[in-house]
Amino acid sequence: MPTPGRDSAVHIAYRTVDKKELPGAISIINPPQYLDKNFGNYPLEGSAAFVGGNNFWNIGAPLVLIDGVPRSVNDITANEIEQISFLKGANAVVLYGSRAANGVMLITTKRGRAGAAIINVRANSGINVPKSYPDFLGSAEYMRFYNQALKNDGLPALYADSTIARHAAGSNPYRYPDVNYFSSDYLRKVYNTHSANAEFSSGTGRARFYALAGFQNQNSLLNFGEGKKEHNTRLNLRGNIDLKLNDYISTYVNVSTVFYTNRNALGNYWQRADSLQPHRFAPLIPVSSVSAGSKNAQTLVSGSRNIIDGQYLLSGTQQFLTNPISDVYAAGYNIFTSRQFQYTSGIDVDLKNVLKGLSFHGQMSIDYSNTYNESVNNSYAIYVPTWTSTAAGDTIAQLAMFNKDSKPGTQNLSNTWSDQLIDFNVHLDYVNTFGQKHNLSAMLMADGLRRRQTGDYQYRTNANAGLQLAYNYDHKYYAEFTGAVVNSTRLPAATRVAFSPTVSLGWLLNEERFLKGSGVVDRLKLTAAAGIVNTDLDFSANGYYLYNAVYSPTAFYSWADGTYTNRTTTISRGENLALTYAKRKEINVSVEGSLFKSKLDFLASLFYIKKDGMPVQNYSLYPGYFFTGFPETSFVPYANFAANRYQGFDFQVNFHENVGAVKLTIGAAGTYVATKALKRDELFPDSYRNRAGKPVDAIFGLQSRGLFAGQDEIDDHEIQRFGTVKPGDIRYADQNGDKVIDEKDEVMIGRWGSPFTGGIHVTAQWKNLTLFVLGTASFGGTGIRSGDYHWVTGAVKYSAVVRNSWTEATKHAAGYPRLSTLGSGNNFRFSDFWTYSTDRINISKVQLTWAFPQKILQQSFVRGLSLYVSGSDLLTIAKNRELMELNIGTLPQTRFFNFGVKGEF
Template identity: 45%
Template sequence: MKHIQKRFILFALLFVTPFFINAQITAENETDTIITSNDPLVQVSYRKVAQSDILGGVSVVNLEELTKKNYNTYSLDNMQGYIGGFTGNSLWGMGEYLVLVDGIPRAANNVLPTEIEQISFLKSASAVVLYGSRAAKGVIYISTKRGKIKPLEINVRANTGYHVSKSHPKYLGSAQYMTLFNEARQNDGLSASYSDEDIYNYASGSNPYRYPNVDFYSSDYLKSYYNRTDVSTEILGGNERARFYTNIGYYRQGDVLDFGKAADNYTDRLNIRGNIDLELNDFISARIDANATFYNSRSANATDRDANDGVTDNYWTYASIMRPNRVSPLIPLAYIDPNDQQSLGLVNGSSNIIGGQYFLGGTQVDQTNVFADYYAAGTSKWTSRQFQFDTGLDFDLSGVTEGLAFHTLFAVDYATSYNTSYNNSYAVYQPSWYNYNGADVIAGLTKYNNDEKSGSQNIGGSTSNQTIAFSGYFTYDKTFKDDHNVSAILLANGYQQTISGEYHRTSNANIGLQVGYNYKQKYYAELAAAVIHSAKLAPGHRNAMSPSVSLGWKIGEEDFMANSSVFDDLTLNLSASILNSDLDIENFYMYEENYTQASGAWWGWYDGAVERSTNSLRGGNEDLTFVKRKEFSATLMASMWEKLITVNTSFFINSTEGLLIEPLTIFPNYFFTYWPDASFIPYVNYNNDKRVGFDFNVNFNKRVGEVDLSLGLSGIYYTTEATQRDENNEYDYQYREGKSIDGIWGLESAGLFQSQDEVDNSPEQKFGGTVKPGDIKYVDQNGDDVIDDKDVIYLERAGWSGAPLTLGVNFTAKWKGLTFFALGTGNYGAYAMKNDTYHWVYGDRKYSEVVLDRWTEATKATATYPRLTTESGSNNFRNSDFWMYKTDRFNLAKVQITYDLPQSLIQNSLFENMSIYVSGANLLTISKESDLLELEFDSAPQTRFFNIGLKATF
């Protein structure tokens, strides 16, 4: 702890010391977090416009102001708490939004809140049409900070805080596991695996090395908290000719693991971001932006149990599967019989004697384990380097015609990452125990593997990504006769992303035109269109036009509203759009027929000959075309009672049409076979989805005495429907058409079988295995006296792209220099399935606490879990409402108290301004299922984060 504090102080001083100079700053008025006042400029497609001139479907967060009262570490952290329409992982429930950082497609996690000025959420189709195909599901536009016309200003921010684990999984100890595993075998008609004496010895705890009871979540292996520290420095200033901004930041974060090499795990990040804005002459201006980010992540090595399962094993995956009685990780040397010179000689030859008193335990089955890995298998380091550069020129062409300008933007980003490691092999030892005069003694060791350290550094896992982007566009803005305001954009835009390991680049190319008109800034009309291109489609079908039309009416400017005692402003906007996109076209060449060759024909001309067959996997369809987003939206914005209340709400209906499928019911069944796998059926545009909903953002601002109060409420509610599906079901209740897109389908349960008579007198359940008392009983939906896949029904919504109802609330109270801020978020109306290894326990899986509520003859009246089994459990462990639960929750996401030191206290110091703050994040989850929602069983635990920070301006 002391070392952490010392490093934090020294590191803060390292950044602060070079900037101990006296610099004057220009005071600025603080604005609202949600930009609503003084008609500020908001970034939308290719331009910034006054907020009052936005034609709907756009929300914006002033992150620079928000960070003054809410420090956080991720650019999009809990944004649903400030604006409506964002579910936390999608805009208007559509998924896969496009992130643009300063107009370039970039990752949101590679720009920190301290580097950001503003974030625009472009939700409606009309707001994103100019960005082309890849933006069809919405855009989140992150604008980084830039230099300002002001004297030199230096801001330093330093934070240190601790992640505290919320909860850990509760797995049963060895004795309980062994007892219940015997019960499971008895349920299956098998003999016991463990004797009563064995179970007693494991339960007694007298010798945990001979009778291990490994708890992966004990303080022997995990810390109760770990540190995160960061420091950032901003340098900015400039004049009318040149402005500059620089951000230098560093953070380092520890790990919850606390043993072996893993105790030194860490992740760190160093970033250097800078930009310059230049006025080259009266009609040409330029900008140059650059960013370099250096990530490192150091960790102990873990052996991959199965290189073919697609899962990289680590401590948490081992913790979820390794039974507590399998192996003792460390065994004391003191247990070895002093007369057993052979064993002593064997183990003393090991280079992995831990702490001078323990050797690595193992068995013939467990010749490696994660504990031994983290002590002896070496370390690895993941390294990532990201370099971003963009530049732009702006030409004022008023000399050609008044109001005309031309803008260019060119960017090159490059990112590379790789792993370096020292991979060691190690020996483990299986002891042979015996009891001598009542004491356990090791009288022999069996060695598996050898201790080997090559000393060679291995390099692997190399990846590289490159983005090249260019846009050039004309803008035109002019007012005629004081009342007629005309604007236009004509653009060409494109980018390509090259990703290592992927043959085709991710591309977006389009030209666009937008023409706008407003009369007296009261009546608005806007037409926009983009012609897009995609190589995913066949020649002749690779281009399409996406049109959009928007209308706006500032009702508050009408004469009949002039004397309103309620409304300060009232605006209604309507838009209709059709966007073409290739986002839902997963691969290239889906329009082509696909053939493969294989050795050995399924149907040969004669026996005994080795033949090669040509198999059709897919038919061709060169008429395949873009997927369409057809949308109508309406937005209402209002300010009431002298800005006491401001409202921004949107209603939307969008239909995604022409999703690609292989239509099995349209083509005759002889066009395909399941075995061998062969098909002549092509992909076609067929499936349609619909989303209907509304979002809202309401802000209350009030001054009570000397206290400024503000309350923000935001949210989105939407429904989804599969409006067209290729299906030919025998029963109406199994049609996906008309049901939610994100539906959970499964069986309807009717409790647990209580007796063999009940099993015998119920419909036959045909899911494998013998159904017995204690198994789940299902409802026969079609009355055929058989339970099978024909009885699967629609259960509930899963909320894949966000819960049906997402809510956010933020509250600020400011008194003099003291600011209190609180943020809450909520998700309601979605369901999930307990279909993970923690809840579905069968075979030889590890037993969690959920099995304590299992069915037995003695507990059948109260049991909430099926009988235990060592078989596959194929009847019980399948999707059904028995395993379903609500994910409704309200999160107290953030509380922060900030104190701005008074000028009287710092006026004779080096500081112009100084703030200190304390905060807590992810503090509380209110839900009936809070224990489950806060639980992680195959990854690191969820944490609460407590932070203290300081910001100073020089």
């Protein structure tokens, strides 16, 4: 294992090197160096401001390794981490084989230190404040706009003016409801998050240990019924032990467990609250309003098992037999439980008695994870009132009951899922120096993984062997060859094994005469690397037999109105026993150094990557009769055809300076990635429709030309084949001049991702007071306003976007299409009418920390004590901030304000 406490030690594939010997295209962050001024439990919080290339150049999801084992970043908290290494270049990841072709995030946990016991305790308490809620119309306004939609469709109004007025007046919200599911009647203003952890470290030259216990609890925004009991809790425990058995053999054991529980009311409150119109019914009706003279109604009241607060019955309609309010009160609850156990053990053997510089290292891991839902499912009756007006006011004359109250008390288990992983790796290392200047190292390694999850028909496996040869002359000139033999059961036997080679060269310029002794350049190193990584990541998760032809029985009716069935055999793909790996072909160049007596340090990389041979079915290469739609049949095999390109740069720079009594550090990082689809299976007659030549994440849609103001404009315009077109509908551009607008007129209208991401962080320390500020940014991305909130049609719940909808009176100023109760295939489809820029600058974190002066603590058992306050996700500066801060159908985004204390003993 690596020596703990070495600030210059960097963990990379199967080894630890000194920071000055680090190959290019690798970045690191060390949480122990910044957690005291920038506390957070999530390991990657704000990483875009610290690390260039933290997104691994947008190639795809990286392989996450915790202590060398494939695990999830959610399995660990920042407190447990010694270092996070971002292995970006092909030369940095190739030893991990096929699975690492998108990059590797290597997380290394803390280890014990020899010496006196060290105990760190930290506690936090914070509030989560919602940024915004969806803005839906109230009942009266909804009715007016719905009537307008009917008018646009040439239909009579549904809601009378008198009905609208009664809902607007609010004199009887039970008879004429105006329900706001996001009001303080149902939701708290904030919800709470509390966390605490304790770290223990001690040891001797023979044995060291590190242990951590952490706990986190969070409640809910819901403030009624089962919602008051909603919470999630997380308990995590870790123990890392290092033993030196003798002068030659050392061993270690890492154990981690995570216990997570989430309790929530049944029914999806946030999703249903975003879909249920405000005027349909009042969720609760007062018992006091039920006429005393109605025996039938009083009988139903006395028989109810769900009298809320002793005053209210659950309400609804025959159409809406359940609703989000009643669900939270009476449907029951669900407890989601997750349990994880992770065990790793290893051995390090110094074989210097066999050969100087030779060592052996082996590691084995066993992980178990399981999740399940435990629910109590109740049914409940809802009551539909019949109101009547009397001299004394509105009274419920009759009640109709639907469903029945039932609380069986049975606990139901469902959605059980398990995951078992066994991983091992061994490597033989050789490190030696000859003639004081010739430094040679070599590694021969093998790695194997076997994993099975619920639903898998076979094990998920990974196996690879690798060789690394490295040489440097006087720590000035560097050369390295790294290669891996990979094996994948997703490929046919003939192509299952492949070799991935990489090479890299490095040059430490500051050791040359022309820079040595420079008052400006302290360190300057150039590194260049190239390589090919074979990967099966582009095969789907269940694509183990894409090379085989697949035949299956099917049926379709052919005569006698479906009385008789023809049985047929269909084929969904042809055979290709030459199917092989996709290849990541890469060149990258990095520069790293420091200037002005270490006041300025920097790291930057340029990269060019071609992802070639991704498997697709090449329909365009085969005649049309090779595939049919009914029954769905295809003789077309998967082939290595599609290709993408990724090129760009990343950087990170830090500046350190003392300004009077203030220690100032300013850091910035950024990543720019330009992507291009090089090859796609397509045969469009119009080049503008080609996906090839466009960004990999390109969005295609129609170009809009405003709204039709009248029927004369529609008559003079090209035919739009997306349904009936009326005044107030979106007008589209005819791209190919065929006088018809259809899917053939779709062009690129944006890209999902942001080509540039980055951030900046500032630390100002004055005596015992430290101010930390973190900002992040992204530019170049595109969003699409879609879903029922933005695409309002039919009888869906109307949002505030309809206030600017087209009418005859507003036809020259409207910014939203006409409303319709009949649907609109013309308007609600991808077009630049609905796009918006996702460019943003975020003030992601501000923390103020005060450390107690040592002169106060020196007479106590407390080694250190600090207090801090912080705010997270404080501000978004963006043209479309309101859109980007709005969640629909889920828990709202929040700002988090925290108070914490840390003690060292």
